[in-house]
Amino acid sequence: MTQTPTIEDLRAEVDLINRELLTLISRRAEVVEKIGRAKTAEGRPQHYDPAREERQLRELEQLNPGPFPAATIKAIFKEIFRASLALEESNDKKALLVSRQVKAEDTVLDIDGVRIGGQERPVVIAGPCSIESPEQMEQTAAFLSARGVRILRGGAYKPRTSPYGFQGMGVDGLILGQRVARDHGMLFVTEVMDTRDVDVVAEHADILQIGARNMHNFALLREVGRARRPVLLKRGFAATVEEWLYAAEYVLSEGNDEVILCERGIRTFEKWTRNTLDLSAVALAKQMTHLPVIVDVTHAAGRRDLLVPLAKAALAVGADGIHVEVHPSPATALSDNEQQLDFAGYDAFLAGVGAALNVPAGG
Ligand code: PEP
Ligand code: MN
Numbered sequence: 001m002t003q004t005p006t007i008e009d010l011r012a013e014v015d016l017i018n019r020e021l022l023t024l025i026s027r028r029a030e031v032v033e034k035i036g037r038a039k040t041a042e043g044r045p046q047h048y049d050p051a052r053e054e055r056q057l058r059e060l061e062q063l064n065p066g067p068f069p070a071a072t073i074k075a076i077f078k079e080i081f082r083a084s085l086a087l088e089e090s091n092d093k094k095a096l097l098v099s100r101q102v103k104a105e106d107t108v109l110d111i112d113g114v115r116i117g118g119q120e121r122p123v124v125i126a127g128p129c130s131i132e133s134p135e136q137m138e139q140t141a142a143f144l145s146a147r148g149v150r151i152l153r154g155g156a157y158k159p160r161t162s163p164y165g166f167q168g169m170g171v172d173g174l175i176l177g178q179r180v181a182r183d184h185g186m187l188f189v190t191e192v193m194d195t196r197d198v199d200v201v202a203e204h205a206d207i208l209q210i211g212a213r214n215m216h217n218f219a220l221l222r223e224v225g226r227a228r229r230p231v232l233l234k235r236g237f238a239a240t241v242e243e244w245l246y247a248a249e250y251v252l253s254e255g256n257d258e259v260i261l262c263e264r265g266i267r268t269f270e271k272w273t274r275n276t277l278d279l280s281a282v283a284l285a286k287q288m289t290h291l292p293v294i295v296d297v298t299h300a301a302g303r304r305d306l307l308v309p310l311a312k313a314a315l316a317v318g319a320d321g322i323h324v325e326v327h328p329s330p331a332t333a334l335s336d337n338e339q340q341l342d343f344a345g346y347d348a349f350l351a352g353v354g355a356a357l358n359v360p361a362g363g
């Protein structure tokens with residue numbers, strides 16, 4: 001005569017089944033990971049396959065021996081599918097070209113002897129918001145190069161809120177920026193806003209800037225990824241860190257691994273600054289990626305009186321450089337005249353930030 005099993009016996013059986021289930025779902029996960037890797041290797045980044053999922057659920061529903069109702073079986077397997085998909089996607093993320101999983105050591109850019117990233121001294125990128133005239137560029141380059149700044153900025157194509165605002169000097173501005181930078185032994189960085197302009201901007205600039213408003217312009221990101229020039233990639237003002245890194249991934253995926261990330265403040269509810277400088281994003285980007293990360297204090301703050309503490313804070317969290325706008329006469333600048341520093345202001349800024357940015361003249 002067989003004895004009725006006790007609750008303890010039954011619980012022991014359930015424990016055993018739990019272990020078997022665990023072994024099975026873990027084995028299933030390993031197979032799923034293999035599928036995920038195969039898809040990625042085939043260049044099929046889309047892991048979710050709703051038609052296949054539908055077929056699996058239908059088959060399980062038909063095979064269901066009970067006592068669980070079909071809806072319960074579906075819900076349980078749907079959860080397993082969800083977890084599997086998350087696993088495939090997180091494996092993909094680990095394998096991003098921008099990530100430290102793929103490249104552990106810091107990327108150090110060497111652009112004509114100017115080194116950015118790693119343990120190098122932080123760089124300064126400075127210059128006017130817009131390129132406006134030969135005199136303005138000449139004076140600014142002479143002033144900044146005498147203070148050891150090696151990278152001159154200036155916009156020739158300006159992303160203006162109003163279509164009636166000054167839109168930049170275009171090709172004439174590119175020619176001017178390049179000439180003045182050369183004359184003073186500096187590199188020239190300028191924004192490119194349109195895929196149609198990438199070639200001409202790359203012809204004149206040493207570094208191509210992607211502005212905050214274009215961080216999500218994937219066609220443009222791909223195009224600068226194909227250009228053989230380093231890229232300064234600003235973070236969009238409403239972009240998550242993940243979106244920012246994926247934007248960089250677009251550039252790297254086209255074969256261009258010379259990307260400098262630039263945090264320039266994000267939009268929050270705060271009104272007393274133009275944007276909110278997100279220092280956690282800088283620390284996070286440094287931790288997750290091997291790319292140099294710089295901080296644009298000018299556009300982050302939108303006011304001059306905060307530039308020193310923000311630059312100090314940026315360097316303290318590991319920024320590889322500071323981007324700041326400098327203009328001979330900010331009051332009459334054609335764009336961003338509230339926030340650009342004049343020459344005395346730049347000297348005060350440099351003195352305020354201290355040793356970290358005190359690059360010796362010419363070096
Ligand atoms: C700029 O650097 O000139 C500029 C427009 O900055 P952002 O794209 O960060 O607004
Ligand atoms: Mn500006």
